[in-house]
Every structure is written in structure tokens, then in C-alpha cells.
Amino acid sequence: MATSETALTQEQIDRGEAPQGYTRDVNVGEIERWASAIGGGALAVYGLTRGTYGGIALALLGASLVHRGTTGHCYAYDAAGVNTAKSASDNPFVSVEGGRGVKVEKSVTINRSPGELYNFWLNFENLPRFMNHLEEVRVTGDGRSHWVAKGPAGTSVEWDAESYNLKENEMIAWRSLEGSQVANAGSVHFTPAPEGRGTEVRVVLKYDPPAGVLGAWVAKLFGEAPEQQIEEDLRRFKQLMETGETATVTGQTSGRTAGA
Amino acid sequence: MKALCWFGKNDVRVEDVPEPKILNPRDAIIRVTRTAICGSDLHLLDGYIPTMERGDILGHEFMGEVVEVGGEVKNLNVGDRVAVPFTISCGNCFFCRRELWSLCDNTNPNAAIPEKLYGFTTAGLFGYSHMTGGYAGGQAEYARVPFADVGPVKIPGHLEDEQALFLTDIFPTGYMAAENCDIRPGDTVAVWGCGPVGQFAIKSAYLLGASRVIAIDRVPERIEMARTEGRAETLDFDDEYIFDKLKEMTGGRGPDSCIDAVGMEAHGGGSFDAYLDKAKAAAFLATDRPHALRQAIHSCRKGGTVSIPGVYGGFLDKIPFGAAFQKGLTFKMGQTHVQKYLRPLLKLIEDGKIDPSFVITHRMRLEDAPQGYHIFKNKQDNCIKIVLKP
Numbered sequence: 001m002a003t004s005e006t007a008l009t010q011e012q013i014d015r016g017e018a019p020q021g022y023t024r025d026v027n028v029g030e031i032e033r034w035a036s037a038i039g040g041g042a043l044a045v046y047g048l049t050r051g052t053y054g055g056i057a058l059a060l061l062g063a064s065l066v067h068r069g070t071t072g073h074c075y076a077y078d079a080a081g082v083n084t085a086k087s088a089s090d091n092p093f094v095s096v097e098g099g100r101g102v103k104v105e106k107s108v109t110i111n112r113s114p115g116e117l118y119n120f121w122l123n124f125e126n127l128p129r130f131m132n133h134l135e136e137v138r139v140t141g142d143g144r145s146h147w148v149a150k151g152p153a154g155t156s157v158e159w160d161a162e163s164y165n166l167k168e169n170e171m172i173a174w175r176s177l178e179g180s181q182v183a184n185a186g187s188v189h190f191t192p193a194p195e196g197r198g199t200e201v202r203v204v205l206k207y208d209p210p211a212g213v214l215g216a217w218v219a220k221l222f223g224e225a226p227e228q229q230i231e232e233d234l235r236r237f238k239q240l241m242e243t244g245e246t247a248t249v250t251g252q253t254s255g256r257t258a259g260a
Numbered sequence: 261m262k263a264l265c266w267f268g269k270n271d272v273r274v275e276d277v278p279e280p281k282i283l284n285p286r287d288a289i290i291r292v293t294r295t296a297i298c299g300s301d302l303h304l305l306d307g308y309i310p311t312m313e314r315g316d317i318l319g320h321e322f323m324g325e326v327v328e329v330g331g332e333v334k335n336l337n338v339g340d341r342v343a344v345p346f347t348i349s350c351g352n353c354f355f356c357r358r359e360l361w362s363l364c365d366n367t368n369p370n371a372a373i374p375e376k377l378y379g380f381t382t383a384g385l386f387g388y389s390h391m392t393g394g395y396a397g398g399q400a401e402y403a404r405v406p407f408a409d410v411g412p413v414k415i416p417g418h419l420e421d422e423q424a425l426f427l428t429d430i431f432p433t434g435y436m437a438a439e440n441c442d443i444r445p446g447d448t449v450a451v452w453g454c455g456p457v458g459q460f461a462i463k464s465a466y467l468l469g470a471s472r473v474i475a476i477d478r479v480p481e482r483i484e485m486a487r488t489e490g491r492a493e494t495l496d497f498d499d500e501y502i503f504d505k506l507k508e509m510t511g512g513r514g515p516d517s518c519i520d521a522v523g524m525e526a527h528g529g530g531s532f533d534a535y536l537d538k539a540k541a542a543a544f545l546a547t548d549r550p551h552a553l554r555q556a557i558h559s560c561r562k563g564g565t566v567s568i569p570g571v572y573g574g575f576l577d578k579i580p581f582g583a584a585f586q587k588g589l590t591f592k593m594g595q596t597h598v599q600k601y602l603r604p605l606l607k608l609i610e611d612g613k614i615d616p617s618f619v620i621t622h623r624m625r626l627e628d629a630p631q632g633y634h635i636f637k638n639k640q641d642n643c644i645k646i647v648l649k650p
Contacts, residue, residue, distance in 0.1 A: 109354075111352060111353055111354055111357070196354075197354060198354070228372070231372070232372070235371055238365065238366065239350075239366045242350060242352040242353050242365070242366055243286070243350040243351075243352050243353075243366050243407070244285065244286070244332065245284045245285055245286060245332075246284075246369075247284075247366060247367050247368065247369045247384060247393070247406065248283055248284065248369050249283075249369055249393060249394045249395055249396070250283070250369075251281065251283055252280060252281075252283065252395070252396050252404060253263070253277050253278045253279065253280045253281075253317070253396055253404075254265070254277060254315045254316060254317055254396055255263065255265030255266075255267070255273075255275045255277055255314070255315030255316070255317065256313070256314065256315035
């Protein structure tokens, strides 16, 4: 990505070369700081009212979150080399900055030609047929489209995207436009597989979840981990392209359903 | 409709459940006219297969009449009589195209589970846990058959249901086991386990040109069937030293190929390793009890083939891999590629080369299936194969 100049290395910080607006210790984004402070405070109060050892542990955890919120410094992020405090880039070609968000990369081999797969994917309105977390994609023209996805815990997320790098039968890339709730970008690559094996399909997705890197962890708790999700999506894409349908047992009969 | 449902270890019941519906364009609904209990269903009853859920409908050997087809099923008509392979396969993927139907890429909706266990997913199966897709089975009055345009085979009117029923699993399974032995003229094939699959392996070995078949079991009526129906020489697990005896019977060479038609729940008479396996499995230190497999590997001649139609699911302990390596053995195994064998084996039945109904010892109503499981599991009443009529 073209953002290495905006990424802040630890040496730069140590040498005091941090650009305007950064302080050495702030590595947590604004919204996250508020969330940490409020959530941590609530946790501390709740923990103290329990009057048990477990309660004390909760209170201590809460206190550390309050500290994280008020100072904007997270030791865990520090250790992991993560910084969510940086402002969004002005570069229009970058929807998700380098060093931020979540990147997922998955491959699958599909017994179809690159052309067939390319053409199916190129119509983004087909994507919800195998990407279960997408509710709808509407092509609005001019390479632009409007996406509606299911978020964690029953919420929904919308954004506008544009396709910006098309290589016929080889590659499709898209990215969200400025002002999106979830900044994201993706590409899919089609490469002929060895003799008689169809096409190797590689998908690269990058996105910046609403509550920063922490949000992705929270999403994982809800069973909506991006890596698992894209793996299942690609499996369904393969089923759809090879067999014309996706294998399912949803809605079948069993001894669990009420008697007929 | 009535269906045989699993509710836990040693707990199966016939329940009233909703009738199945078409869920995908390549589905068909079958009115089941005959279904059977398979030896591998006993692994479910015994709680050996993980990812079962209360209320799952069992049964993967079934045939019947087509009553409804989805929009993409062009080769079947309502009223057709069909036998349904227990493997659900798409016919389009790399594996199906190479006749490796049970390894189908596309038919297991729960592919993530076998991927964790085995690295990759294999085909969906009827009524055989959620690891293999969680598909409702055919021990019921009606069943939904996915990918009905490539699976079911039409049965000609002059054949009885009972002659065609075992095309769904045990006949192709026994046949593939024998075919995997790559039998040459003069070969001796040893078969561990004289249950239904073993019986078909014996017959198939002769059909494929074996000179001799030696069958090994401990249950008198099974040994008897192997002798009379299968024309096999027989050995008893309990009172013979199998290895010495096999060596003796083959002029010191050992059998050219060995078929393990027992699988993960071998009983193995009173041998030390069998007791050890049982103790370990009970303590969850091992998942399978591979006594028959050990014996097959040890007994097989140098350069021979060990063919395994018996089902294994987990981690096997104390497999004599040194013997396998040093003797240069070939191993062939796996779930049966049923679709590959349907038409050739149907032809053998039509030509009168084999009548698969010889294995049937019990005929019961679907309502009595729980009782059927009980007597089959405990090998009571000389039970070898139970056919249910819904």
C-alpha cells in the first residue's frame, strides 16, 4: 500500500519525529477511548459492588480500561504494534490505510474457466448469493455500487463502493468511498489452475471495523470472524459455480421440529 | 410422517416428524419403499461418531418412488422407482469427474468440521452426523434426496425392491473393497468380518477372479453364511491363531490381499491388544479399536494389498506400520464411490450373476426399527441384515 509515509514506526516516535497531532503515548482512537472509559468505569463500579474476589478482578480490569480511555494509551496495542489513533488518509486511493484494520486472504480452486468466474463476480449484485453477511448490493452505475451488510448482533452496515481496477478474466478490485461506516477494500484474482483443475480464485479483503481492531475481536465473539466468513463465502461461491446451487440442510425435517 | 430418530447413545425412537420439502433445484423427494439398518448405523447408536444431534433422522440405505422433483432434475419423473446412493455427490467437481464420488467437494454444508478434523471435506452422507452434512436420513416414510439428477439409479420393473436395495451401500462397498485388491488369477483374498459388507466382499472377490476367499469372524451364523452363500473357507476369531492359520493355508505365503470389513469397533476375541483398545477407547485415549486392521496388516503377504471398507473416524493406536512398510504393502480405503458402481452392479443383478437379497435375515416394519437396532447390535436371533418397510 502507498501509506508507508503515514505509518509511524516506534523508532520515529522514540526519536520524537511524530508528526503534528500525535503524542508518543496515544495509540487508541477517539471513539475507542470513550468506549474504554465509559465501559471501564461501569465495570469498575459493578466489580466493587460485588464484594467478591472475582468482583475485585473485574474492578481492576475496569480501572485499567478507564486508564486506557483517559490517557489514550493501550499497553496491549503497544505490544502488538497497533495504533488506531491515526487520522484517515487524504489519499483517495486508499480506503483502508496500511497498518490499520483487518486483512483476510483466502483461496479456492473452482472447476470453471477464469472467464465464467470473472463475469459472475463482475456483477456485484451476484455477491449476496454466496456472501451470507451481505444483504444486498445494488449497482448504481459508473462502476459504483451500494452495499448493505449484516453487522454483529443484528445491526446492519451500509456503504458505497467503486470498482477501480479491472483486468478482464484476471482481476477485479473494489473499495469503499469516503464516508463509509466500514472502510473496506477488496480484490479477487483468477488464475488458471494446472491441467483440468479449473481456476484458482484468490480473494483479498481489507476492512476497518467500526470499533477498530477491538471491534474485530468482538465480532469474533459473535461468531462473525472475517476469516471464517470469507472461507465459507468462497466455499459457497465454488458450490454455486460448479453445481448451480449451494448445499443446505436448512429447513429440512428432523425429530427436533414439531410433529406433523 | 414416521421417522427413526437418534436421541442419544443407545436411544433411537420412531417419531412423528414433518414431511421433507424440496430445498434446492436439484432435489427430489422419495417415498421410501424399503430401507435397511447398516452396520455403520451401530457406530451412531454406540455414540462413536461425534457431531450427532438429538432428533437426527438416521438411515443411508433406502430406495423408493419419486414423488416430487426440483426444477433442475430432468432425468427423473414422478413415479420412477430408484435406489439412492448413501453418498451425496454433485457430479461437477474435480473429484466427481474422476469417479471419486465420496470425495465430492460441494455437498457438505458443514465442510468446516471435517476440514478441522481431516484437513479437507468429503461428500455429504445421508443420516450420518453433522460432520458429514447433517442430512436427514432415509429410515423414514419420505426422504429428500439432494443432487437427485446424478445420484439415484432407476430400477427396472422386473426386479424386486429387495434385490435392488443394497445398491445403495453394502453391495458397492463390498465390491469396491474387492476391486481395490486388484485381484489376479490364483489370488487368495482374506476377509475380516462376515457382516453384510464382508459377505458382499467375499462374493465380489470371486466375481473379480479370486481363486480362494478365506473369511474370518466369530459369529456362527455369519461364518455359516460366508461358507454356504459365499463359498468361502472360514476361520473363527475365537479359537484359532489367525496369522498362523492363514500362513498355513497359503503354503507359507500369506493372503495376497486382506480386506478389513470390520472397522473401528472390532471385538477381536480375547486378544490382549483388543482389551487394551477397549480400555483406551473407554478412557478416550484412542477413538477407534483397530484389532482387525492390525491382524490384516500382519497377515498380508509381502507386496500385497490391505483394502479397508470398514469405517474409521479418528486416531488409531499401535498400527504395525513397520510391518506395512517393510513388506511394501499397498493400502486402499475410503467411503464407497457408490455412483461409480450403480450401473455395472445393477447389470450383474439383472444378468443373474448375484442376488443381493441373500443377506437379509430380518424384515420388520419401520415402527419396529428401535427393536431392530437392538437385536442387530447384540447379534441376537441370528441377525445379519434387517430390512425395514415404512
